[in-house]
Amino acid sequence: MATLEIRDLHVSVDTENDTKEILKGVNLTVRSGETHAIMGPNGSGKSTLAYSIAGHPKYAVTSGTVTLDGEDVLAMSVDERARAGLFLAMQYPVEVPGVTVTNFLRTAKTAVSGEAPKLRTWTKDVKAAMAELRMDNDFAERGVNEGFSGGEKKRHEILQLELLEPKIAILDETDSGLDVDALRIVSEGVNRAQGKDNTGVLLITHYTRILRYIKPDFVHVFVDGKVAEEGGPELAERLEEEGYDRFLAARV
Amino acid sequence: MLNSLLTSSPKTHIDPAAQLAAVPEKSRAERTASFDVADFPMPHGREEDWRFTPVDRLTGLLADEPTDEGAMTVEVSDSSVIAPPLAAGEGVRGTALIPGDRASALAHAHSRKALHLLLAADTEYAEPVRVQVRGAQGKRSNGHVVIEAGANAHALVILEHTGSGEHTANVEVVVGDGAHLTVVSVQQWADDAIHLAQHEALVGRDATYRHIAVTLGGAIVRINANVKYAGPGADATLLGVYFADAHQHLEHRTYIDHNAPRCKSLVTYKGALQGDGAHSVWVGDVLIGAEAEGTDTYELNRNLVLTDGARADSVPNLEIETGDIAGAGHASSTGRFDDEQLFYLQARGIPEHEARRLVVRGFFADVINKIGVPDVVDPLMAAIDEELAVGDTA
Ligand SMILES: Nc1ncnc2c1ncn2[C@@H]1O[C@H](COP(=O)(O)OP(=O)(O)O)[C@@H](O)[C@H]1O
Ligand SMILES: [Mg+2]
Numbered sequence: 001m002a003t004l005e006i007r008d009l010h011v012s013v014d015t016e017n018d019t020k021e022i023l024k025g026v027n028l029t030v031r032s033g034e035t036h037a038i039m040g041p042n043g044s045g046k047s048t049l050a051y052s053i054a055g056h057p058k059y060a061v062t063s064g065t066v067t068l069d070g071e072d073v074l075a076m077s078v079d080e081r082a083r084a085g086l087f088l089a090m091q092y093p094v095e096v097p098g099v100t101v102t103n104f105l106r107t108a109k110t111a112v113s114g115e116a117p118k119l120r121t122w123t124k125d126v127k128a129a130m131a132e133l134r135m136d137n138d139f140a141e142r143g144v145n146e147g148f149s150g151g152e153k154k155r156h157e158i159l160q161l162e163l164l165e166p167k168i169a170i171l172d173e174t175d176s177g178l179d180v181d182a183l184r185i186v187s188e189g190v191n192r193a194q195g196k197d198n199t200g201v202l203l204i205t206h207y208t209r210i211l212r213y214i215k216p217d218f219v220h221v222f223v224d225g226k227v228a229e230e231g232g233p234e235l236a237e238r239l240e241e242e243g244y245d246r247f248l249a250a251r252v
Numbered sequence: 253m254l255n256s257l258l259t260s261s262p263k264t265h266i267d268p269a270a271q272l273a274a275v276p277e278k279s280r281a282e283r284t285a286s287f288d289v290a291d292f293p294m295p296h297g298r299e300e301d302w303r304f305t306p307v308d309r310l311t312g313l314l315a316d317e318p319t320d321e322g323a324m325t326v327e328v329s330d331s332s333v334i335a336p337p338l339a340a341g342e343g344v345r346g347t348a349l350i351p352g353d354r355a356s357a358l359a360h361a362h363s364r365k366a367l368h369l370l371l372a373a374d375t376e377y378a379e380p381v382r383v384q385v386r387g388a389q390g391k392r393s394n395g396h397v398v399i400e401a402g403a404n405a406h407a408l409v410i411l412e413h414t415g416s417g418e419h420t421a422n423v424e425v426v427v428g429d430g431a432h433l434t435v436v437s438v439q440q441w442a443d444d445a446i447h448l449a450q451h452e453a454l455v456g457r458d459a460t461y462r463h464i465a466v467t468l469g470g471a472i473v474r475i476n477a478n479v480k481y482a483g484p485g486a487d488a489t490l491l492g493v494y495f496a497d498a499h500q501h502l503e504h505r506t507y508i509d510h511n512a513p514r515c516k517s518l519v520t521y522k523g524a525l526q527g528d529g530a531h532s533v534w535v536g537d538v539l540i541g542a543e544a545e546g547t548d549t550y551e552l553n554r555n556l557v558l559t560d561g562a563r564a565d566s567v568p569n570l571e572i573e574t575g576d577i578a579g580a581g582h583a584s585s586t587g588r589f590d591d592e593q594l595f596y597l598q599a600r601g602i603p604e605h606e607a608r609r610l611v612v613r614g615f616f617a618d619v620i621n622k623i624g625v626p627d628v629v630d631p632l633m634a635a636i637d638e639e640l641a642v643g644d645t646a
Contacts, residue, residue, distance in 0.1 A: 054599050057591070082601035094596035098614030104597075107610065111601035143614065144596075160600065 002069055002085060002167035002200060004030045004053075009064035011045075011052045022048045024225035025064070028202075030168055033194070035201045037211060037236060040222030041244045046204045047091055049222075050172040054088040055081050068168065083112050085167030089157035089174050096144040101156070102126070104144045105163060112164050129162045133189055150177040158189035161199075168200040169193070175210035187213030208240040223247045279571055280507065280537045285350040287340070289316055289361050292354035301353060304533040304565050305474060306501055313392060313418040313446055314354050318362050323391035323417055326367065329382035337365035338398055345398050348454035349424035352476060355448035359420035363396035366424075369409065373402025373428060380408040380627055387417035387445060396422040399435060403428035403456070408625065410436045414469075418446040425453035427461045429483065434462040436628050440635070441470035443500075450476045455515075457483025464623055465521075467494040467502045468635050474503040481512035490519045491622055492534075493632060495639045496562065498527025506551070507537040510544040514578075519551035522619045524612055524636075525562035526643045533565045536582065545576035555586040556615045558643060609640055 011023035022045045030036050040046050052059045053066055055078040066073040068084055076084060096104070105126060110116045117125075130139065133155045145153050154174055161169055171190065175183055187210060193199050203214060211233070219235040220227045221244075228247050229235065283301070284291055294314055295302040307314075328334055338345040345366055351357035371377060387393065399409055405428060427433045441447060447470055455461045467473050479488045488508065496502045508517040523532045534553040555564035568582040589611070597607035616636065623629055 056595055077604070078595060078598035079601050079603050079607070082599055088599055090596070090599075094590075094592045096593045096596060096611060096614055098617030099610050104600075104610070107602055107606070108597075108600035111603065111606075143617075164600065 002032045004086070004168045004200060004202075005065070005067045006053070007065045009049075009052065009066065010062045011048055011059050012062055013048070013059055019060075021062070022059075022225050023052065026226055028220065028227065030200045030202050032167065032200045033198045034218065035194070035203060035214060035216045036218045036220060037216035038202060038204045038220050038222050039206070039208070039236065039239055041248065042206065044222050045225040046222055047172055048225075050088055050091075050170045050204060053081075053086065053170060054078065079111065082166075087161055087164060087166035087169040089154075089161060089169065089171040091172040091176065093145050093153040093157055095146050095148075097146050099144050100141050101144055102140045105160070108160065108164060112166075126163065129159055132192070133159055134185055135159065151179070151182045154178060154186055155182070155189075158186050158193075162189055162193045165193070165197045166199060168202065170202045170204065172204045173206060174203075175205055175207065183210060184213055190214055208236050211236050221247060280539050280569065281509075283352060285352050286357065287346070287351060287360055289354065289357040292351075292357050295354065301505070304535075305503060306472060309472060310446070310448070313420060313448065314358070316358065316361075317392060319393040319395075320391040323388050323393035324395065324419065325386045327384040328369065329384075330377075330379065333369045333371055333381055335368040335370035335400075338368045339365055343368065343398070344400050344426045345396075345424065348426050348480075349422055349450065349452040351422070352450060352478070355420040355474075356422055356450035356476070359394045359396055359422040359450070362394035363422070366396040366398050368398045368400065371399070371401040371405040371407040371409075371431075371433070374404045375402070375406070377405070377407040380410050380625075383409065383411045385411060385413045387413070387415035387419055387441070389416035389442070389444070392418045394420045396424065398424045398426070399433075400426045401428050401431040401433040404430040406432045408434045408436070408627075410438065410627065412438045412440065413447060414440050414442075416442040416445045419448070421447065421449040423449065423451040425451065425461070425463075427453060427455045427459045427486075429456035430458050431456060432460045434464065434625070436464040436466065436625070437475065438628075439465070439467040439470055439473050439475075441473065443469065443471060445470045446472045448472075448474045450478070452478040452480075453488070454480055454482050455486040455488055458485040460487045462489045462491070464628065465490075465492040465494070465504055466628065466632055467492070467504070468639065470500065470502070472501045472503075474505070476505045476507065478507040478509070479517065480509040481515045484513045484515065486512070487516040489517070489622070490521075491619055492521035492523075493616060493619055493623075494521070494523040494532055495636060496523065496525045496530040496532045497639065497642070498561075499529040501531045501533075503533035505533075505535045505537070508539070508549060508551075510538065510540040510547045510549065513544055514546035515544065516547075517549045517551075520619050520622060521553045522555070522616055523553075523564065524556045524558055524615065524639075525564055526558040526639070528561035530562035531564075534584075535567045535569070536584075537569045538571070538580070538582070540570075540572045540574060540577060540580060542573045545574055546578050547574070547580065548578040549580050551582045553584045554615070556589060556612065557586060558589045558612070605640075609637060612636065612640060
């Protein structure tokens with residue numbers, strides 16, 4: 001049983017001329033097995049929240065806390081956070097030319113589990129997970145995200161989710177840029193991971209369509225750097241009909 | 253002579269080489285090539301072929317001086333390939349290499365007898381021939397080596413440079429028809445060594461020649477790796493890997509003279525730089541002559557700058573004098589280490605130093621795969637890891 005707790009989180013970034021506050025007091029608790037959807041308009045700070053939890057150096061936490069099972073996440077380096085059990089599926093996965101997917105996955109698995117995986121079962125696991133995500137075998141020998149299409153990059157993120165078995169996974173717009181088939185395949189991957197490892201999932205999305213495949217227990221509407229409204233799955237349905245206008249209008 | 257009309261007074265002495273330097277060259281083919289040291293005045297640093305090099309630190313080595321006693325030891329792993337040494341103009345010496353700069357002219361002029369490695373025709377050498385060159389500190393040498401591969405020979409020759417001192421060196425390579433020859437030159441000198449070299453190959457009909465430069469150590473290392481063809485259908489590949497640390501000047505110049513029809517060439521050089529004053533230079537010249545129809549050539553240089561204060565110069569030049577070519581292209585780029593790549597790998601639990609190592613290894617991966625020879629690749633990767641470890645603690 002793992003708990004990610006975010007308390008009154010304030011985050012800013014340095015822009016050309018000054019510092020800009022993006023997160024303005026975020027409160028959120030995600031436990032093992034739970035699925036939380038964070039929904040919000042573009043520019044509301046969803047990716048900033050994801051990156052801040054993962055420890056991207058561009059984002060400065062000015063106040064608030066993030067803990068995983070009581071441990072201070074903000075005091076950890078990026079790799080320590082991942083080894084503690086956090087995972088971020090990125091909105092824009094990065095290309096790392098020349099580093100093969102095979103080598104990358106093995107190195108990452110070794111790092112998070114503290115020992116090299118047994119070669120035989122590992123190779124089999126990777127193959128099986130790739131097959132379920134409809135990823136061709138030759139991806140294994142390609143460079144990490146090198147020349148991957150948008151959809152391929154997203155599948156590769158979910159492949160890592162399944163293989164690295166984190167306690168808490170943050171998925172940042174994993175649905176964007178996917179056609180219906182890919183959306184279903186990727187969603188099944190997330191559900192598999194959750195079913196197998198009882199992963200806590202923080203699903204960040206702009207649209208409701210992924211919620212047809214991944215059922216949220218909680219929905220948080222994210223506006224202007226904080227949670228504006230919270231509820232159950234019915235809140236997502238309401239957003240589907242009304243959009244974000246109601247929240248955006250309230251701001252002016 | 254037209255020249256005399258330009259001479260304003262009978263006393264005025266016009267140095268043809270100096271005049272050449274003042275005028276920008278129109279074609280690579282116009283550059284001076286000569287066995288005579290006097291044809292190459294001391295460079296001042298504005299010449300096209302010296303403009304990146306710290307010539308002020310070369311006045312000692314570029315002085316017209318013989319080799320010091322005990323300046324260098326040379327060991328050859330397979331004595332069966334050592335043929336009687338060659339004087340200037342003897343055997344194939346001078347057929348492939350005509351000095352193209354002062355360093356090379358000195359290397360030639362002060363090598364009365366050149367070491368001659370002869371790889372027998374129609375013979376496949378299972379083991380690499382290793383030539384271990386070790387320089388002595390505080391001494392200078394001038395050297396000339398001739399590597400001759402007979403028709404249809406298959407061989408790998410590895411030149412390993414270690415130690416110290418200041419050295420001019422020629423490596424003259426004659427690749428017989430149908431032969432497959434790979435020449436690897438590893439520069440792993442001590443921090444204070446200076447090495448100015450010209451490696452020039454004449455590649456026979458339907459032969460395959462590969463030249464691989466691996467430059468990791470030395471204060472100033474400059475290698476001019478050149479190729480021309482003795483007949484059609486030949487294939488030349490020039491590969492290079494370098495890693496420049498603080499205050500190292502590592503320079504590689506490649507020149508492919510496509511002077512025969514239907515030949516191929518591929519140049520791939522990749523380098524990483526770290527530390528204050530680390531400087532790398534790559535200049536890749538390709539000349540496709542009027543007679544070289546059906547030529548296929550591609551040259552690429554990429555540099556990865558790991559820290560502030562390092563500088564990479566990269567200059568590709570492609571001259572084409574025929575309309576009938578199969579392919580000709582070049583690419584050159586210099587990029588900074590990408591912190592987003594580091595973040596991505598770290599976000600998967602991989603510690604920073606290991607992530608950095610992965611990114612750099614990844615950067616070199618394609619040229620390493622092209623090199624393909626475990627005897628070269630394994631120690632090279634270990635050496636790169638070591639360089640990075642030095643960078644980590646610096
Ligand atoms: N590195 C940055 N520099 C300047 N502004 C940024 C930076 N990152 C994000 N922002 C700004 O912060 C706001 C929130 O961005 P983001 O977190 O990407 O939103 P979302 O993911 O909800 O679309 C936007 O106005 C964006 O322009
Ligand atoms: Mg976003």
